[in-house]
Amino acid sequence: MNIRQVAKAAGVSSATVSRVFTGSATVDPATARRVHKVAKQIGYFPNTYARALSSGKSNTYGLIISDIANPFFPDLVKSFEHQALEYDYETLVVDTNYDLKRMEQCIRRLVEHKVDGVAIMTSEMEPRLVQILSRREIPIVFLDTGKVGPHISNISIDYEHGIDLAIDHLLQFGHKRIALIQGPPALRSAAARRNAFIAALKRRNITLPHEYIRIGNHGVDGGQAAMNELLDLRIRPTAIMCSNDLTAIGALNVAHLRGIQIPKEISLVGFDDIQLSSVMQPPLTTIRVSRIEIATRAFTALYGTAKGSKVRGVNHVISTELVARASTGPVAGG
Amino acid sequence: MNIRQVAKAAGVSSATVSRVFTGSATVDPATARRVHKVAKQIGYFPNTYARALSSGKSNTYGLIISDIANPFFPDLVKSFEHQALEYDYETLVVDTNYDLKRMEQCIRRLVEHKVDGVAIMTSEMEPRLVQILSRREIPIVFLDTGKVGPHISNISIDYEHGIDLAIDHLLQFGHKRIALIQGPPALRSAAARRNAFIAALKRRNITLPHEYIRIGNHGVDGGQAAMNELLDLRIRPTAIMCSNDLTAIGALNVAHLRGIQIPKEISLVGFDDIQLSSVMQPPLTTIRVSRIEIATRAFTALYGTAKGSKVRGVNHVISTELVARASTGPVAGG
DNA sequence: CTGTTAGCGCTTTCAC
């Protein structure tokens, strides 16, 4: 069941069959139709491996994510794959599980699969591993790294803007005591959010006590733990900004458990706008960053920096917007 | 940067290098070490495509799911991949998006990748498409299809048991008017749940008015719509069983919106026990089915039905259990 | 527009 059988049955050479399937050169329409018919008849599918080996192109992009079970990623993966499929590319999704050791395995798998480019959507990354890729001149696109170079593009998210919006929103409600539950410090995107938060408060001359910054892990449990700490403070904040929605969901959960009313007693802001945020009780106010746009940009960056063509990477910035829902409100007694 | 370069640098033949990497035959330990060292030095990774082509084995399994954005699937995918990696298998995950047209594309992609087996975790499926696989004697494992045959295994979920448990739980709370928000009728797993529900009520001589069965779509929005219908009924149910957790989350959301207290006025039961169910307000009572177990069984079924070995498929049944949380309670005024 | 031919990088007998 290979190309030669099709060729024989259609009375042409295997090269012609190949041309029909790759569309690489003009083939007589009648011949092409005959080939297609025969192929369908005997149920022929071209062998990806032979094709990749022979052509030297895998037509596959690697997509590195931290954790497919984190609701931030499925939409991203879906959009990327969708986009890739449009251009006849396969996507090899690998999941590092937030683990640098697994990251190395992932990179190896991608290289072994001769991917034509890699989108690294995790923030945890070692230069040594990047080198494995760049030594082979494999185009890379990062999320939130900021560095652009030969074969290396970047997607930046405009955290500052989103966080400014959120802070202003909170200020309008009269909040002065605003806390932050940040993500893992080692995570670049989490650090960027924290820095933006601190800068935004400073710019507005709002004091930020040290104990108002708590460390979560971008998971529900981290949000729960941090929220408990915040609620145990002698002087509680009246509003809390969370580094992502999962964290906010954890915080919300603890608030319910401890009988704290949201937003009456404390306002809560998330980040990302994952799908479930809108059906929480109360629906979460959050800063939306479009996963679809990230995915599309990532794909485009790779597709545009194909090995042969443009070498120089580009930097895209993705905007953020405030989605005001019901987890924020006027400060109590204000 | 290929096997020959390694061979030359290590002063052996490419066959020996191949043996070192596949572990297919005994190689002198000293030679093996030398080969490994050289390989590391020049950064050699075997080419998957050449390997697959030459050996005729892709060492890849296909995993077909409906929608990676549905919280049911990420855990399943993760477990399957993890398991596969342990046995040195790659997983090619394809997402049908609940669409039969895309299903056909997915199957084609899997065949083109010469996968050694396919786990079909979606319920929507056409016999014609299955044939594409089985004609090539590719082992298949289904979820909830019940049919077992040559190269075809199945994983059944014991819906009856879980639903019996849930109904008894509700009865103990004094509920008599129990409604169902079912999933898409075309979805086998949804139909199985509905049938189990109807059978369980009948067995206990509980009347089930027609209007107490509503149709959702296994998404949040479907749950919302169905819940609205149910709340508009002249005689409302006192308890609602949902075909999955997402549906229950939608129902819960509408309840909040319309000021209905859960579980005081209406008890709510979900199905699946996705991660977020436990942090909803109130935490969802649900029927747990272990995605890890499904994934493990699926992998094992494929691995055990490898092309050469056992031809006959097997049927595994996976148990379910009730997770009683706070969305169920005594019937109002009871 | 189409056939011939030479590999792509690796695995796998078959000898030794």
Next chain:
DNA sequence: GTGAAAGCGCTAACAG
């Protein structure tokens, strides 16, 4: 325990 050599199925010049 190791090397030589023949492909795996396909693509990509190169002629014609």
